Amino acid sequence: MAGSKKAKAKTEQARGKVKEATGRAVGNERLEAEGRMEAARGDARQAKEKAKDVFKH
Template sequence: MAREKKAKAKMEQAKGKAKEAVGRAVGNERMTAEGKMEQAKGDARQSKEKAKDTFKH
């Protein structure tokens, strides 16, 4: 289960980076902001999973 959540976090980060890059390329500030938000969400999820692993072992 933890692997699935970690993978989801990585996927959100990658999706966010791509969305941010596309937003910058086309000059769409909203898309850029959405990309940054998705990256932050992925970062938070990844941090949570790492913390859970730390306390688990």
């Protein structure tokens, strides 16, 4: 279960970075902002999973 959540975090980070780069390339500020938000959500999810791992061990 935890592995799938970690994978989801990585996917979310990557998807966010792609959206951000695409938005920057085409000059779409909204898409760029969405990408930053999505990447930040992925970062937060990853940090949460890492914290849970620390307390398990």
